[in-house]
Amino acid sequence: MANLPILQFEEQIIETVEQNPVVVIIGETGSGKSTQLSQILYRRGYTKSGRTIAVTQPRRVAAVSVSRRVAQELGVRFGEEVGYAIRFEDRTSEKTCIKYLTDGVLLRESLSNPELNQYSVIILDEAHERSLNTDILLGLMKQLIKMRSSNLKVLITSATLDGEKVSRFFSNCPILNVPGKLFPVKIRYSSERPTSYLESSLKTAIDIHVREPEGDILIFMTGQDDIEKLVKKLEERVQSLEEGSCLDAIILPLHGSLPPELQVRVFSPAPPNCRRFIVATNIAETSLTVDGVVYVIDCGYVKQRQYNPTTGMYSLDVVQISRVQADQRAGRAGRTRPGKCYRLYPSIAYHEDLLPATIPEIQRSSLAGTVLYLKSLDLPDIDILKFDFLDPPSTESLEDALKQLYLIDAIDENGSITSIGRTMAELPLEPSLSRTLIEANDYGCLSHALTVAAMLSAETSLLPGRSKSTDKKRKHEPSDLPDGSGWGDHIQLLQIYELWDQTNYDVEWCKENNLQVRGMKFVRDVRKQLYQIMQKIAKGSLDVQTNGRRKESQEDYRHLRKALCVGYANQLAERMMRHNGYRTLGFKPQLVQVHPSSVLKTDEEGMLPNYVVYHELVSTSRPFMRNLCAVEMRWVMPIFTKLEKLNINRLSGGTVRSEEQTKGETPSFPEKDVSVAKPPDDHQSRIQAARDRFLSRKSKG
Structure with missing residues (x-):
């Protein structure tokens, strides 16, 4: 030590x-x-x-x-x-x-x-x-x-x-x-921003390798895709160097999706006369210390997930790092001897363009899970608006979270947590999936819902053609995987897992179908644990097989889709509000398309279903719904009665209070009542649905 x-x-x-x-x-x-x-x-x-x-x-x-x-x-x-x-x-x-x-x-x-x-x-x-x-x-x-x-x-x-x-x-x-830094670190800035930080990182890394004495190189990239591209380019460039002209090289990726056995490689020192190139996400900024690093290359960017409560949409954006992050990255050098940090941006950008500190995640995330947790605490005087945050989230984010929880029965119209909400809080899932599991248990399809929840909880892409790097090359390839029986991606995920289950979890079957082996094993473990948690919650009274091992029927799929409809009720409420011309509660009209990877099928006329639920709404080149499932109009109707009672002011507190008390205690939360919405006008609904389908087909074409 x-x-x-x-x-x-x-x-x-x-x-x-x-x-x-x-x-x-x-x-x-x-x-x-x-x-x-x-x-x-x-x-x-x-x-x-x-x-x-x-x-x-x-x-x-x-x-x-x-x-x-x-x-x-x-x-x-x-x-x-x-x-x-x-x-x-x-x-x-x-x-x-x-x-x-x-x-x-x-x-x-x-x-x-x-x-x-x-x-x-x-x-x-x-x-x-x-x-x-x-x-x-x-x-x-x-x-x-x-x-x-x-x-x-x-x-x-x-x-x-x-x-x-x-x-x-x-x-x-x-x-x-x-104090910490054991040795001084010399900072070197670029004269200007490069047109490609990836190419600039490649050039800088090779220059260091050829000209500088021994010492490992840590290169910060924005995400897994960039890391894989740079690792491949580095391997090609290093192999093209004249033998004996420089040190040998080992090139290692480091990101959260790597299997543990590949992550630990970065903690093993380089062999004699050999330099390691470690290409990492911001996971290496502070969380991990990699000994032997002498040179750091800082691209100046990070991939950041941001949530917009007004649209209910997540975007994954490449943004500039903060000065705090820049200092952290520089600090990775100089652990064993004087080091150097190469910043691929000019000095003036560091001092004038970069934010002093990173925006707290609480100010750029969906807070539904957070608010549910706070509501479920048995601590005195828990009020969402009065909870003591170091940096409070926005009013819009809290409104959005309260609305979501109310529409999926986690809190009642007075903001008090329900028995369903307490059960949801015990599950290590986002609220929509927790609610789906509870409803699925009532419908007798918990086994299927457990599988879907586990598949959606996988931290990496499981299926071929669902990542950027494989979209194009697999787009027109036939697949032997199930197609969701036309109902959508949730059903397809269930069918894929059940096929794997029937092979006794054969790893070779995953490889033959281009499924990520580590991810599928993770899903199997998660599913088992979710079942155990549900069993504990129900005090052992669940009547469900851990593994299905039987062919699903259309009725099974119907029950599962009904459970998903309840779990994702917030999305359906937003769609109904838009169809009825409501603009309260932050509902804004937006054109969202079906993600090209979806297996949701059109009818004979090329039309997609009128109503769908989606697991995630993301904005990349355009807004997309990912992981969709078709639901029926009659399942959606109960949501209308909930909208009639929706009052954000009352939802914010944990107990029933008079209107005078509420207004006096929460002046920053304007009262917003919503009259009961009528079912969408069929004619207008069909026009809007046709427009959405056209845009979806266009994006797939």
Whole structure:
């Protein structure tokens, strides 16, 4: 174990922690905060009472890799005294003293144990990333400290966090600063923005490889597609270099979709006389430390998912990084000796164009799951508008979340969480899928809904032709995979999994059908866990096979589609509002098309169904609905009665209050009542539907 800077401050850290319930620790890159802080507290007896030290990470990869490193340094068996817990995977035991977990997992644990009594210390690491869940945890910790001030310590750690702001949030708690960079890093700027950051990264990397002494090169790219392209180009260029003219090279990708066995390769040092090129997403900014990196190439961009509550649409945009992110990237160099950071943008862009800090995720995400979580907490005085966020989300985002939850029965017209909502909160899924599972259980098709939910929870594209890199080359190839029986993508996902199930989960079958093996195995594990959770919720009374092993009928598909109709009720309400000319509640007219990858079929006249539900609305070259399923008009009608009672003001609170109280307490939330909507005029509906279908066919053509 290296003599990391944080170890020199051990006594000061322990003294401050003992005297204060909350401490902010600003540990610069390379200080050792992520691996050493938990060990310092472990050595000082914070686990002797039988409680555990929890360390949250915004990313799954970091939770796994850092816990593995700590177990190795302590010389204990991984998964025993030191372990991790991430969504759908738990590597801990009764012996676990130090537990690394994603911030989302800690939130889920607080549902069953609001006081989190199993922990003596909770460390919120990498808080500067301002993930949605970390921001919620900051608010939760503020309440928790009041309840457990005598036996809980909370540490908020970061490399570049605004410590003063967080300190004020926690009643002016102390701030400790720990220096980090072990060696200086020389920053080199480009004279201008390149026309292609990928080509510029390639040229810069090869120049370093040919001209600079040994040391690994870390290249920041925006996403998996860019990484794969650059890895291929680097391999070609390196092979074309004259043999013996420079070091040998190993080129490694690093992103969240890589299998664990490929991720860990970046932690193995390069062989003698060999340089590693590590091409990574922003996962390598702070979450992971890769030893041996001397040169960093910063393209200046990041791929960021942003949600527009007005349209209900997600967009995945390549945007400029913030100055905080730029500094983090530069800090990856110089860990073992003086390093260099090559920024592919001019100095003036860094100082004038880049935002000082990254926009918090809570201000660019759908908040339906967040609001459902807050509503389900058994803490006093939980009011969505009064919940103490470090940076509050917009009113529009909260309105959107409340409306979504009301339309899928998670909260009632007074904003109180329902029994259905409490059940939904126990499932590690987004609200639409949680609601679908509950409804499917009532319809007797839970087995099928579990499969669909698991397939949609896969973090990578499972099917051929559903990613940018394969769309064109597979567009006209025949496929032996099922076609969803004409009803759409949800049914196709079910049929594909059932075929795989009938082969006893044969890996070769996946390969023959161009299905991602790791992804399909992940789906199988997720499905099993979802079934176990549902069984626990229903106290073992579920009458459902874990695996279907029978041919589905049209009636099975019909029941599943009805359950999806309930789970995705919010989308249908928006469509009905648009057809009726309503412009309240943020509903805006928009032309959205069916994604070209969809298997949803047209009728003999080339017409798509009048009503569909979709899993995701994304904006790329144009707005697209992805993963669609056809539903029937009569299933949609109950939503009209819910619209009649929709009052955003009343939804915001957790209890029934008088109109005077509500208006007085929430002046920023203008009251919006909606008269009951009538069914869409058939003539107008058909015209709009025909227009949508035409645009869909045009996009496919």
